Structure formats: structure tokens, C-alpha cells
Amino acid sequence: xxxxxxxxxGPPHVGAMRIATAMQGVHYVLHAPQGDxxxxxxxxxxxxxxxxxxxxxxxxxxxxxxxxxxxxFQQAARDAYARFQPQAMLVGASCTAELxxxxxxxxxxxxxxxxxVVALELPSYQRKENWGAAxxxxxxxxxxxxxxxxxxxxxxxxxxxxxxxxxxxxxxHRDDVIEITRLLDRLGIAVNVTAPLGATPADxxxxxxxxxxxCLYPExxxxxxxxLERRFGQKTVRTVPIGHGATRDLIxxxxxxxxxxxxxxxxxxxxxWWSRSVxxxxxxxxxxxxxxxxxxxxxxxxxARDELGFEVVGLGCYNREFxxxxxxxxxxxxxxPLVTDDYLAVEAAIQTLQPELVLGTQMERHIAxxxxxxxxxxxxxxxxxxxxxxxxxxxxFEGANVLFDTWVHPLVMGLExxxxxxxxxxxxxxxxxxxxxxxxxxxxxxxxxxxxxxxTANYDGxxxxxxPPRAEEDLWSADAERxxxxxxxxxxxxxxxxxxxxxxxxxxxxxxxDTLYDAxxxxxx
Amino acid sequence: xxxxxxATTPGCDAAPxxxxxxxxxxxxxLTGIIWLHRKVQDAFxxxxxxxxxxxxxxxxxxxxxxxxxxxxxxxIEERDLAGMADCNEELxxxxxxxxxxxxxxxxxxxxxSCPSEVIKLDLTRAAARLSVKHAGVTKILNYSGSGIETTFxxxxxxxxxxxxxxxxxDTTDAPSLMIVGALPDVVEDQFLRLFADLGIAPxxxxxxxxxxxxxxxxxxxxxxxxxxxxxxxxRTLEDRGARRLDALFPFGAEGTTDWLHAAARSFGIDEMxxxxxxxxxxxxxKRAIEHSRDRLAGKRITFLPDSQLEVPLARFLATEAGMIPxxxxxxxxxxxxxxxxxxxxxxxxxxxxxQDVDRQLDRLRAARPDLxxxxxxxxxxxxAEGLTTKWAIELVFSxxxxxxxxxxxxxxxxxxxxxxDVLRV
Numbered sequence: 001x002x003x004x005x006x007x008x009x010g011p012p013h014v015g016a017m018r019i020a021t022a023m024q025g026v027h028y029v030l031h032a033p034q035g036d037x038x039x040x041x042x043x044x045x046x047x048x049x050x051x052x053x054x055x056x057x058x059x060x061x062x063x064x065x066x067x068x069x070x071x072x073f074q075q076a077a078r079d080a081y082a083r084f085q086p087q088a089m090l091v092g093a094s095c096t097a098e099l100x101x102x103x104x105x106x107x108x109x110x111x112x113x114x115x116x117v118v119a120l121e122l123p124s125y126q127r128k129e130n131w132g133a134a135x136x137x138x139x140x141x142x143x144x145x146x147x148x149x150x151x152x153x154x155x156x157x158x159x160x161x162x163x164x165x166x167x168x169x170x171x172x173h174r175d176d177v178i179e180i181t182r183l184l185d186r187l188g189i190a191v192n193v194t195a196p197l198g199a200t201p202a203d204x205x206x207x208x209x210x211x212x213x214x215c216l217y218p219e220x221x222x223x224x225x226x227x228l229e230r231r232f233g234q235k236t237v238r239t240v241p242i243g244h245g246a247t248r249d250l251i252x253x254x255x256x257x258x259x260x261x262x263x264x265x266x267x268x269x270x271x272x273w274w275s276r277s278v279x280x281x282x283x284x285x286x287x288x289x290x291x292x293x294x295x296x297x298x299x300x301x302x303x304a305r306d307e308l309g310f311e312v313v314g315l316g317c318y319n320r321e322f323x324x325x326x327x328x329x330x331x332x333x334x335x336x337p338l339v340t341d342d343y344l345a346v347e348a349a350i351q352t353l354q355p356e357l358v359l360g361t362q363m364e365r366h367i368a369x370x371x372x373x374x375x376x377x378x379x380x381x382x383x384x385x386x387x388x389x390x391x392x393x394x395x396x397f398e399g400a401n402v403l404f405d406t407w408v409h410p411l412v413m414g415l416e417x418x419x420x421x422x423x424x425x426x427x428x429x430x431x432x433x434x435x436x437x438x439x440x441x442x443x444x445x446x447x448x449x450x451x452x453x454x455x456t457a458n459y460d461g462x463x464x465x466x467x468p469p470r471a472e473e474d475l476w477s478a479d480a481e482r483x484x485x486x487x488x489x490x491x492x493x494x495x496x497x498x499x500x501x502x503x504x505x506x507x508x509x510x511x512x513x514d515t516l517y518d519a520x521x522x523x524x525x
Numbered sequence: 526x527x528x529x530x531x532a533t534t535p536g537c538d539a540a541p542x543x544x545x546x547x548x549x550x551x552x553x554x555l556t557g558i559i560w561l562h563r564k565v566q567d568a569f570x571x572x573x574x575x576x577x578x579x580x581x582x583x584x585x586x587x588x589x590x591x592x593x594x595x596x597x598x599x600x601i602e603e604r605d606l607a608g609m610a611d612c613n614e615e616l617x618x619x620x621x622x623x624x625x626x627x628x629x630x631x632x633x634x635x636x637x638s639c640p641s642e643v644i645k646l647d648l649t650r651a652a653a654r655l656s657v658k659h660a661g662v663t664k665i666l667n668y669s670g671s672g673i674e675t676t677f678x679x680x681x682x683x684x685x686x687x688x689x690x691x692x693x694x695d696t697t698d699a700p701s702l703m704i705v706g707a708l709p710d711v712v713e714d715q716f717l718r719l720f721a722d723l724g725i726a727p728x729x730x731x732x733x734x735x736x737x738x739x740x741x742x743x744x745x746x747x748x749x750x751x752x753x754x755x756x757x758x759x760r761t762l763e764d765r766g767a768r769r770l771d772a773l774f775p776f777g778a779e780g781t782t783d784w785l786h787a788a789a790r791s792f793g794i795d796e797m798x799x800x801x802x803x804x805x806x807x808x809x810x811k812r813a814i815e816h817s818r819d820r821l822a823g824k825r826i827t828f829l830p831d832s833q834l835e836v837p838l839a840r841f842l843a844t845e846a847g848m849i850p851x852x853x854x855x856x857x858x859x860x861x862x863x864x865x866x867x868x869x870x871x872x873x874x875x876x877x878x879x880q881d882v883d884r885q886l887d888r889l890r891a892a893r894p895d896l897x898x899x900x901x902x903x904x905x906x907x908x909a910e911g912l913t914t915k916w917a918i919e920l921v922f923s924x925x926x927x928x929x930x931x932x933x934x935x936x937x938x939x940x941x942x943x944x945x946d947v948l949r950v
Contacts, residue, residue, distance in 0.1 A: 001599045001602060002602060033553065035552060037549065038585060045905065065602065065643070093577070096575070096577075125603040482944070
């Protein structure tokens, strides 16, 4: 048993739902108790979808268990076919139904429904959401391509590609697809099929017609891409075009495979100039902690170091399936890889590393909020705010612009930082005023306003309080404490922690003015 | 010649009920943890279940509230099922680790789930075993919030029923009043003030805000249900000798009056005194409801089954806001506790119990009411079809009981209608 407070991924059948919901003409009959219907709200509330996910839950109850839950399943499948008339059907079991072993695969086969039926074996007690999505996508595509022969390629026609991986409930998948489709168009490459997002089972049957595949989200599409390589001999483009450099790499890779001229698409984003312009000087070596799915985390690390000039101090992912890739990347940045789906372990790592910016998921956003560290979200799991009304891709050149803005805006701006230092003694610029962009009530800052410890009165998480009860409170001499208050509020917590660490390491019983400045010199970059 | 009218009451208390069996679109009882863990401030809820349970809790919580959790899930893994690990030993290990991290926990609920029920993991025995181990520090109880046994608010019912079994015996001979059901603190305080003004004492609440404050129960306990979904809790209280005071549920001016009146009558409070005490609140409630009445009067409303609050809320909207209930669906219809409510529902209201969601949506699309109260999974799809909706779950999370929330309650229903009217996009 694993004690879990928050989980990064849902169960594998939620992954299957992400495939079914992304597509048209698919219906998923899920043998599951009533509570599992909560998953609908992920799509209708978080993603604001205007249709119910195409899922029928058998919703068996305790009183059915002694009787015939198998008949209940068959009835639900029959009704679902009659009502929704799908082109293809997925059948499977959620965690509870897996235990009662009704065998949806065999039951569905015996029914001889008049459409292709793919029985999903998604082991709920071993696997998770992304794996479930990848497996479902692969099984469905494989079934639809079973007897297909690729259409003959007309000579001199445009090269064609499949864009594989975008799903429902994906982090900015909707906009990434638009961006990459445009990019391919500029290269003179036609999109054969984009799947699963917006595709029908009949579209999946045409996958073999494309010249090559773009594995846009390896977590979802890698399994299928490997099979397509074998089945149709299609090459796979594996560069994930997140960031300016990665987008140019994708263009080069695509151009080489398709035999087209890369230069026509070598556009630029605003990122390079925005990053070189002087206001961005203050971004130099900002310490950044990165966590998410492996693909987004690895891509973010490259952008952070090479395109924004940050220092990557932590890199991790929650999906063990891609742990090897993440370890390779971590070695590149000289940091310990953090491969875990334990939210508390991630929280502990952030606390230890004390980054100046966190790039993470909604989970890390919550951690960063409590630690008062700026944060931008770069990866699923998603929240309603990760589905903005505006066009906001992560991929391609426009994606690079979005990354610059969303990662830099949480930080204090360069010029602002100077002004804060200049005016810190101004009476109107006191801590009591709080930050001008925040509500008037000043919030407790990490490290405490005016030296007081952060109030943990309302804190009831399962992790230890973020600021340890301060036995070191009397560590500070009065003049050092006063001097500390002159340090701008947004770096004061860090100054306090560094000084205390410095003092502890040297077994100093009191922090004097000199200790404060010795520590400052010690930690100066 | 006109046919003779059947000699029945004008309400719905004798009306036939459409009982449906099919796909249900409701939460399981685990969801109650979201509000129960905020109510009892030194309690912790440990779900023994699957990744799905953990995902449900954070999805339900994430969409609705942002809060630090005093709940967690012990996720059953392959090795537990394959017998490579002993589930009971694993559970003990998880509980030990949890309690070591959180010494502030005074009451721990082991909450059963669908998987734990199906593999027949005996949490009652586990709770007894762990209670001995952690005696004097943490009390450990258990209940089932599984979706194969409980629907949404039935989770609170199961939790409170588990608490009742553990309540101290009231050995005094004096009558006492118990308010049963988790209410927001602000509402609870209002009721306690009213009972004090009426001269009723002592008054206890279940659940109390702290584990060591849980009320005593005995043959002289009289209790008022604050929520309509507490059938099992009421039964266990009655088993311990307590007596239920029958009343409307405290929604709206009339419901709250009747609810308070039941207690006043039972405690022999003078009628004039009762009226004097409640008059200001009752008047305020009526004035506040009046703000929304224009918007609501004459509008047709359908409730899809969700929280079991459907019948009392439909009664409130019909009698005090002039709305016309079309279909009132509920996951479970407790006829005895709802008798007074049903009698006040307009004749002709379709009552349905259970669910076959696709067929129910067919009826809804045919009836096209002005407002549909439904779960989060259905709200946006129905809005996209042009049906105005109200999230049922908000009714469970918001303070809606009592005189001073009556206006807010009406406003919750009026807001979606007003929004529909003001938008020009």
C-alpha cells in the first residue's frame, strides 16, 4: 500500500477516456461502479467540454455483485451501441471491476456487436493514466489498421505526416496542434491524420498513408509510433518542439525526413531578442526547479538554461516509464534526477533547493504558493486555468513566445528590482503596504514579515510545517534583526535562511551584523 | 359531466415514484470527506482504496476548493492483491507512518472503498486493532464510502452512523437536543443562538468540531436532522434510545420555522415566546427571498438525482419562491423522513428515484425546464444544449440552512437565470 495525498496521474482507464473523448465516433463501455463517473467532470469542467465524454459506465452496485454483473455489462454495451452508433467501441474495466473478473473482452466478443470492439486490458493496480492512454491509442489504431494497405503515393505529391499524441485533457494540446500544423504547411507538408484529437476510427485506418509520423507527445504516442515503424516502415520525428531551439531542430528533422527545404520555415520567435534585451539581464542564473511529465520537464530544462539563462537546480518527472530519458537530461544539467510520484518528496526537494522559480504542474503551483516562490505551470496534471480562452501553445515559435511570457511574468521585473532597492527606505514603500499588485492585506512571507515565523495556524497538510518552529529565534541579535528588515521583502526570507544556515554550519550561537554580511559574502555569486 | 376528483391530498406524499435502474451519474460516498474533514478539525480520513479513489478526491476537491488535505488514500497495489504483502500489515504500517507524521490527529477514520469492499478487507477489525495500538492518543473508527454501497451524501450518513456507535452514553435524566448533520460553523452558531434564546438546553451537535467534544446520547436525547440524507444515522441514534423530532428540513423561512418549532414543542416552549424569538429571523428570511422571487416565480425546475437534498429544496422553491418543479429526481427517497416535505410538493410533480441517465436526459430534453439542477459532469453539456443549469454540489458546500441563509439559497437558483438574461454573447 502506498500512502498518497495527491496523485499526479489518474488510473489507466482515465487515460483511455482521454483517447475516447478526444476522438469522434468512439464509445467506451466501462465496467465500473457509480463513483467512477466523477471522471466526466475532468472533461466537462476542467476542459469546459460541451459534450459528455463518450463513456457508458455500468455502475454496478453491491447488491449486483452476488447476481449477474456480467449481464449488466452486456446490457450497457447493447444500449450504448443502440443509442450512440459508434464506428468503434472500447470496452474495459475500472479498478473495482478488474477485481470481480467479469471479462469484458470475452463478454463483448460474445455479443458480436456490428462494429469493431477493442477490449482494453489496463491493469489498474500497476499502471497509471499516461500508460492507459498510450495503450488505448495503440490498441485502437492497431485494430483499425489490421487489414489496411497504404494508398499508393502519387508521384510529386506533397509529403504527408501524421501528428500523433494530442488528447483530451492534454496540456495545451489543442493549440500545439494548430501551431505544428501551420509549421508543416509552411514546409509544404500535408497532415494526413492528426490523432487522437479530432480523429475518427476511420481516420486511424488511414495512418499508413502518411510518409512519416510526428510523435508530438511521447507519453501518449510512443508505443504506437514504434508499431507504425514496423507495420508501415514509417519514420518517426521525435524532437519535441518546445522552445525556440527545439522548434528549429524539429524543422531540420522534418525537412531531412521529408526531403524539403527547411529554410522556408525557419522563422523566428520573439524569444531570442526578448531574452537578449537588457531588461532580461536580471534573469541570469535565476535558480529554477523543474518538474512535470518527462517530455515537458526535459524540454523546459533546455529552454530554461539555453534560452533564458536560468540555472537548472532541480529536474524531475512523475512518470517512471520515461525515467531513463530524464536521468540523461539531469546528467546534462549536473543535477540529481528526481523520479517520483510522491508529492511530498517533490515538496521536500523544493524546500531543500530553495529555487527562485518553480516550473511544474498544478501540484508544484500549490507547493510554490505556500513557499511563496514564483511558479509557472508547464505540464499536466491540469486545472481549469490551463485551458485559457486565448491561443497559447507551448510548441513552435508562438509557443516559445508563450513560454517567455509565462515563465518571466511571475518574477519581479528587472527594472522593478532596481526601483525596489532604490526606494526601500521610502515610507510609502514599507512592508506594511504589501506588494502593489496584491490585495491590500499583507500576506505572511516565507521567513516571516518583521522576523516573525510564518503562521502555521491554518496549516493542516500531512507534511511537516514549512518553516520549522524556530528555536533559532533568539539566534538573532537585535541589530542584525533590524538590518534584516532593511533587505527588500522579496529576498528577505532567503537572506534569513541563508544566514541561519551559515551560522548553524559554523556553530555560531548568535547572529550579529557581521554574521549577516559574512553570510551575504559567502552566498554571493 | 366532469369526473369526480380523487379524494387525495394535493401534495405528492401519495404520488407514485418512477424507480429507475441503469447508468447513474453521481459521486460515491467518498466525496463527503471533502466537507467532513473541514468540519471535524482534528480528524483525518484515510481512504483504503485505489488510485481512482485518490483521483476522485483530488478532482472533486480541486475543482471545488483549494485546501490543505486532512485526508489521504492508502492505495492498494498489485503486491497487496497478489498476496505478496499482507493487507492488514500494510495498513498498519501506513497508519503508523501517518500518525507519526501527524500527532495532532485525534480521530482517524478508515474509509472503505469499492476495491476494499470487493476484496473484503475488514476495516472494522482493522480499526479495533489499531485503536488498541494507538489508545490514548488517536481514536480509530471506520465506515464505508464505497460507490457500490453509498451515493454521494450517504458517505456522511455512514460516517456519522459510525460516530454514533462510539458516542458516550448520556446517563442524566434531563432531556437534551441534538442537531444532526455537518453544517457550516456559521450556520451552526446561528441555530445554537436561536435555541438558547428559545430556552432549550443543553443543545449538542453531531458532528462536533473536535473529536473529544462529540455529544452524549441516551433515552432522553431528542434529535433534529439538519440534512435529509441521514437515514442510517437516525436509525443508529434511535437504537441508542434517542428520539427523532419530525419536521420539515430547515430550508427557507417556512422550513426553518417548522424545524425550530418541532424542538420548541418537544421542549414545552411557550408558543408566544417561540413566535417572538423567531420573528426577526423569519422576517429577514422572507425579505431576503423576496429579492429573487421575481426571477424564480413561475419558472420550471428539474432536479437530477445527486445529494438527496432535492425534495426539500424543491418544496422550498415551490412554496416560497413560486417555482414549478417538473421532475424531482433523488438517488434515494426516504419516505418517512420526507413525509412532510412530500405533502407540500405540488401535485403533478414527477418524483423519480435512482437513475438511468440517458433516459432521464431524454425526459429533460422533452420537458426543457428553465433550470436544471445537476452534477458537474452534466452541467456544461446541458448548457451547450441551451439548458440553464445549477451545480448541485454547490448546495452541499454552501451555507444554505436557516433563516439567514434563505436569501442566499434562493439566490443560488436565481443567479444562473439572471446570468442567462444578462449575457449578450
